Amino acid sequence: MDLSDFEANNSVSCRLSSAIPDVCKTEDCCLGIDEAGRGPVLGPMVYGICYCPVSKKDDLKDLKVADSKTLTEAERENLFHKLDEAKSFVGWALQILSPNTISNSMLQRAKYNLNALSHDAAIGLVQYALDCGVQLKEVFVDTVGPAEKYQEKLSQRFPGVEVTVRPKADSLFPIVSAASICAKVARDHAVKSWRFVEDLGDVDTDYGSGYPNDPKTKSWLLKYLDPVFGYPQFVRFSWSTAQSLLDSKAVPVYWDDDEEDGEKAAARMNCASMLSYFSRGKAQSSAREPHRFFTERRLQSLDTL
């Protein structure tokens, strides 16, 4: 699998895809959707679709694709190779959500949660297949959240397509297994050959599975913690594992949209807390408030440092 488009800029989201098999533009097709790397605190999350003519479902079964989680890395590579050999009737597309995209989205002012991010990635990929002329009739989706609501959302978004959302769909429908293999192979490659945008020299790549409970991942997170910048972009800052390590080991950073209360916040925001009324400090100078022109520009006249 060639990830060079993603590797050229791994700070953003990237779409990779196979050529569209001609037969998929003329025959009714089924399409599977699955994701890889939802849980890890390290590396990208990959959404994958795989599609083929409904009439070729049995040929796909003969390739013996299975749920990617039950396979070894070598087996997945092998199966992806087989899918590639079947390119006359099997197509795929991937949306690689970089860890930086995940952090930025989940931590933006108007929070964009992982479920919404995932749904939008899946919808974007189905729309891509439709835009390319794939004659979609059936869509099968693996889900971790409540299946009914998601199925309703997708059915409404894609009228005329029969949508089936099912937990563990990757072990029930071969076309979903195929999608999960494509996604997992991309995630494995991306993590293994991660090019750090930061200037960190030779980085220890022994980061384990990337799951927060993996001791190797934990010690890697401790080793690469910078007190000011926190982590390289390879880490998902929005994960509680990363957040709590930063809270305890890095210097505090305050943003104007932080939700904080109490006297400390009041002091930082330079306004009086309730308690200040009980202790009389120095008399405030009775000088005039500066004009709005200056406060809006945060200009202050300075007589002491």
Add this chain to the structure above:
Amino acid sequence: MQRMSANGSVTSLQLGSVAGAEKPDVHLLPCEIEHDGPAEVTRYFTAALKDRKHEKSVSFRGRGLKGQEVSCPHGYTGLVLRENHKPTSDQEDRTVRVSSVFHRFTYWNLDTPPTSDDGVVMAMAWPEIAEAIHGLVDD
């Protein structure tokens, strides 16, 4: 040597070092970092900064920032001051020296690109406005 005084103590600013002062890149971030000292700016920040199609972007602590270069007002120089000995009381005289100078800096906003309506960008016009208000009027 410039002086200002408050509370009976005198603060002296040593300007002698301006000419030979360093001119590092200066970044103004939309957050408060509780840290005063060296930081791995080049390694973590500058190296990851993207400058594409006139839009600068970078992340800090996982949050997306968009930036714009802002020049100091014409005829002005930005100074970064350093105090070697912190005074122990407000009666003590203080001496600060110029540790570096800058003529432009990168102004960063959270999520959205800076605009000409942002306070910091507007503030740079003040010296010109002040000149127009307070300057001598030719007859």
